[in-house]
Amino acid sequence: MAAILLDPLAAIGRATLGACRTVGDVALFALEAVSHLVRPPFYGRLFWHAFIEVAWFSLPVVALTAVFTGMVLALQSYTGFARFNAQSAIASVVVISLVRELGPVLAALMVAGRIGASFAAEIGTMRVTDQIDALTTLSTNPMKYLVAPRLLAATIALPLLVLVADVLGVMGGWLIGTLKLGFVSAAYLKSTFDFLQTGDVISGLVKAAVFGFIIALMGTWCGYRSKGGAQGVGGATTSAVVASSILILALDYVLTEIFFAQ
Amino acid sequence: MSTANTPKIRMRGVKKAFGPKRVLDGVDLDVAAGQGMVILGGSGSGKSVTIKCILGLIEPDEGVIEIDGVDVLKLPRRERESLGDRIGMLFQNGALFDSLPVWENVCFKLLAQNRITRAQARDKAVEVLAQVGLAETVGDLSPSELSGGMQKRVALARAIAAQPDIIFFDEPTTGLDPIMGAVIDGLIVDCVRRLGATAVSITHDMASARRIGETAAMIHKGRIVWTGPAGNLGHSGNAMVDQFANGEREGPIQMELRR
Numbered sequence: 001m002a003a004i005l006l007d008p009l010a011a012i013g014r015a016t017l018g019a020c021r022t023v024g025d026v027a028l029f030a031l032e033a034v035s036h037l038v039r040p041p042f043y044g045r046l047f048w049h050a051f052i053e054v055a056w057f058s059l060p061v062v063a064l065t066a067v068f069t070g071m072v073l074a075l076q077s078y079t080g081f082a083r084f085n086a087q088s089a090i091a092s093v094v095v096i097s098l099v100r101e102l103g104p105v106l107a108a109l110m111v112a113g114r115i116g117a118s119f120a121a122e123i124g125t126m127r128v129t130d131q132i133d134a135l136t137t138l139s140t141n142p143m144k145y146l147v148a149p150r151l152l153a154a155t156i157a158l159p160l161l162v163l164v165a166d167v168l169g170v171m172g173g174w175l176i177g178t179l180k181l182g183f184v185s186a187a188y189l190k191s192t193f194d195f196l197q198t199g200d201v202i203s204g205l206v207k208a209a210v211f212g213f214i215i216a217l218m219g220t221w222c223g224y225r226s227k228g229g230a231q232g233v234g235g236a237t238t239s240a241v242v243a244s245s246i247l248i249l250a251l252d253y254v255l256t257e258i259f260f261a262q
Numbered sequence: 263m264s265t266a267n268t269p270k271i272r273m274r275g276v277k278k279a280f281g282p283k284r285v286l287d288g289v290d291l292d293v294a295a296g297q298g299m300v301i302l303g304g305s306g307s308g309k310s311v312t313i314k315c316i317l318g319l320i321e322p323d324e325g326v327i328e329i330d331g332v333d334v335l336k337l338p339r340r341e342r343e344s345l346g347d348r349i350g351m352l353f354q355n356g357a358l359f360d361s362l363p364v365w366e367n368v369c370f371k372l373l374a375q376n377r378i379t380r381a382q383a384r385d386k387a388v389e390v391l392a393q394v395g396l397a398e399t400v401g402d403l404s405p406s407e408l409s410g411g412m413q414k415r416v417a418l419a420r421a422i423a424a425q426p427d428i429i430f431f432d433e434p435t436t437g438l439d440p441i442m443g444a445v446i447d448g449l450i451v452d453c454v455r456r457l458g459a460t461a462v463s464i465t466h467d468m469a470s471a472r473r474i475g476e477t478a479a480m481i482h483k484g485r486i487v488w489t490g491p492a493g494n495l496g497h498s499g500n501a502m503v504d505q506f507a508n509g510e511r512e513g514p515i516q517m518e519l520r521r
Contacts (some may be wrong), residue, residue: 041374041376108391116272122361125360126359129355129357130353130354130355130357131357131358131359131360133314133317133353133357134351134353134357134358134359136317136318136319136346137317137346137350137351138346138370138371138420139321139343139344139346139347139371139374139375140341140370140371140374145374178376
């Protein structure tokens with residue numbers, strides 16, 4: 001009888017301890033990686049490669065996501081706002097939604113799928129083929145060589161991507177607004193800029209930087225801790241994308257509370 | 263303090279467990295300077311963990327590991343990392359970096375420590391590749407474009423490029439045909455002799471062990487159970503060693519077959 005009652009409690013206890021251990025491990029991993037960003041030697045070439053991978057090669061998917069999101073947002077807002085004769089608010093709704101929320105979150109989710117998976121697979125493969133041990137025997141700290149440049153690159157690249165996504169998203173809304181919904185171009189743009197505040201842009205960019213850090217952190221951590229061959233690398237890749245996506249959405253709420261709580 | 267009689271590598275009572283599984287159960291081993299030592303043992307006997315402990319890739323639970331009389335486990339982290347400058351390692355599967363061309367793999371350590379420029383590294387790579395019998399053109403290839411034997415040669419070139427004084431070889435002939443295995447063994451012996459280095463190899467391959475080892479040690483269930491001249495393998499007088507070296511089914515070593 002006691003076992004029936006205690007077994008579920010033991011399982012909950014084990015799961016809780018496991019979760020605490022994982023959080024602690026990720027935190028220590030992040031601290032160590034960040035500490036390498038301020039201690040020489042610095043691997044500028046690796047940072048640049050990672051930056052190009054995150055910023056340049058993610059640009060098409062982020063741009064397409066932003067343009068279509070802006071277009072859909074304008075259309076959906078119109079169908080809703082037209083019922084209340086509030087069509088004039090569409091431009092401001094599009095820009096505020098994009099800059100504050102959808103730009104950073106959607107760009108981050110797209111990058112998480114692309115870059116988080118790529119980092120986890122690359123580092124995971126290096127782990128299971130002894131390449132990370134080889135780095136150590138070649139007097140090279142793997143955290144400094146593999147993790148720190150990727151963390152820095154993603155943290156810098158994502159705000160830039162989000163900036164582009166914001167502009168393209170607004171352009172998507174403007175296209176639909178002027179070509180399909182009959183807005184005057186100048187009026188649409190004036191409405192867009194009248195409602196946009198510097199704080200909106202900055203909050204979006206700060207979110208993007210945090211999301212970039214999280215994507216790179218989860219990608220590199222899952223890859224670094226992977227084991228067990230191809231299956232382990234596959235699992236690490238999936239975990240990286242799932243964990244970073246969930247953390248992006250959770251942190252989006254937390255950051256929104258911090259920036260915009262009344 | 264290092265003296266003429268101090269072993270290059272000295273291990274005493276080294277223990278390591280992974281969860282409930284004790285892999286090393288008090289390893290005692292001396293490797294003399296300039297000696298070629300081969301560590302033999304069945305799968306899971308603790309050979310790889312032993313050299314990973316010496317390399318600092320795995321932290322032992324207990325014991326002493328000395329290099330030139332210095333207890334490396336007590337060294338501050340930075341000093342311990344700098345020991346890597348004197349050590350070379352050839353991994354079982356080569357562990358070449360896929361993202362780099364062969365020449366950068368070969369000179370990785372020298373480049374990482376800014377000891378040479380990239381232009382000098384290219385020249386150095388050509389020179390070291392020649393020592394392992396590879397043409398200059400191989401330097402520009404990616405590791406994935408190489409055969410297994412060529413990958414081993416490149417890995418050997420990488421292990422010796424920075425002229426270490428201790429070199430570890432993890433199953434250097436695994437996955438190679440007998441002729442290529444003999445070629446790699448010959449290269450290992452030549453390179454180690456040229457550098458005057460101490461070599462520690464782990465292998466299952468008895469022909470390879472006799473070619474590259476001067477002394478041999480047998481590890482079984484996490485303990486060194488025999489050390490002696492590599493030439494005595496197969497007729498050492500130790501039933502365990504002779505069973506292993508001669509590949510006999512019956513004897514003191516009972517392989518556990520898991521279903």
